[in-house]
Amino acid sequence: MIDVRLIRENPEIVRRALEYRQMTSELLDEIVDLESKRREALQVVEQKKAERNSISSEIARAKASKDENLSVSLMDRAKEISSEVKELDLRASQIEEELKKKLLYLPNIPSSTTPVGKSEEDNVVVRMWGEPRKVDFEIRPHWDYGPETGLIDFERAAKISGARFTILRRDLARLERAIANFMLDLHHSKGYEEVALPFMVKRDTMQATGQLPKFEEEAYRIDPDDMFMIPTAEVPLVSQHMDEILEGDLPKKYTAYSACFRREAGSYGKDVRGMIRVHQFDKVELVWFTHPDDSYDALENLTADAEDVLRKLELPYRVVSLCTGDIGFAAAKTYDLEVWLPSYNTYREISSCSNVEDFQPRRANIRFRDVDNKLKFVHCLNGSGLAVGRTLVAIVENYQRRDGKIDVPKALVPYMRQEVIG
């Protein structure tokens, strides 16, 4: 959420942010209008309330001095004012409600270091690591390799759950578990606190991180309880500190494994083959809470921690700085990590690392006490470290051998206790 004060005092900043995001500023105009109406209504109702309060204490005094006549006449007057207050209060809170609702639909303001651009095509590659392997045989895409070896079973997954689900078998089931464990151990060794979290959360929780209200059709809802399956561990990881004042030293660094659930509404033609885009996948997530002054250094560090997973797995990747037209709703700045996938003959997203600044903390009301003793919103960052399913795909394809077997990356051998798969 964006500070209403900023919108009031510098609406042009927000207007430019919306332009950069390729969005119209209708919503902003409505908000500015509502905000001035809110303050008008507030002034009127508060004045009436002050009047009511002072008469109320006059009544108390009159009663104390046993002046029945005075207290009766005051009570008549108070009754009148009180009903006026009720009416004015209702109007004011309706305006406030409407304003709040609209504010929840306003995206974050991109950082000045986010490249300006219209779409994906304007994203900027900031660095590359590793070289795609050159081989003189045909690497089987994982969507062929899986069914051919029986290690990925799309058919039965579709039978029990529908399209965009997978069943992993034997060595690949074990590999998935090994990848998650490896990632968690690596992050743990760097000082991340490991957390195991609920995979279902309440509506408020989804709202705190920005998935709701705007993107409800993207989430799986559990109807009778109005709960949601988490689309990422970022949701519970950030929201665990809702309405808290963080004590102790910042930054706080968390890592968590979770399953993630996404409806992928509106991606019907995209990535229909294989397990690149599925409704349920595993991910290891990284979340930082930082002092506002430190969040951009933190973004570099968090991104480096995610990159380190790819380096240790020796998978070629590149880092892309998303442009203003492509960053997510809550993000001020985002680096995507893209891993080399032979089946696509290109780099595909495997991690997304974002600084949301105070956007989520403001929604979730997460603050800290600064050196000047004032309460301020923390800054919040999140990143995948990494998406487990896509990592598995990257290994299956990048480590595939001529004989159809797969070399286990060195870093995973201790977890798999074998050097070859298949």
Next chain:
RNA sequence: GGAGGCGUAUCCUAAUUGGCUAAGGAGCCGGUCUCGAAAAUCGGUGGGGUUGACGCCCCUUGUGGGUUCGAGUCCCACCGCCUCCGCCA
């Protein structure tokens, strides 16, 4: 699922019978004392809104309603926690 109990500020904890400013303690910040610290002692100290800023003022006792001139206190609903029972991996 059934029965009962409890939610007060950063934390602990009071305020039965509705009434003027939510008392007190801890913690934190500052002063005195001290070579320095601890102890002692004095003062300050919740959050949000409104304001250009200060002050006045408004809201805030889990959340939302209701009764009343007036609600921490009475009523209703919801949420959370605890105890007991039932069911259960």
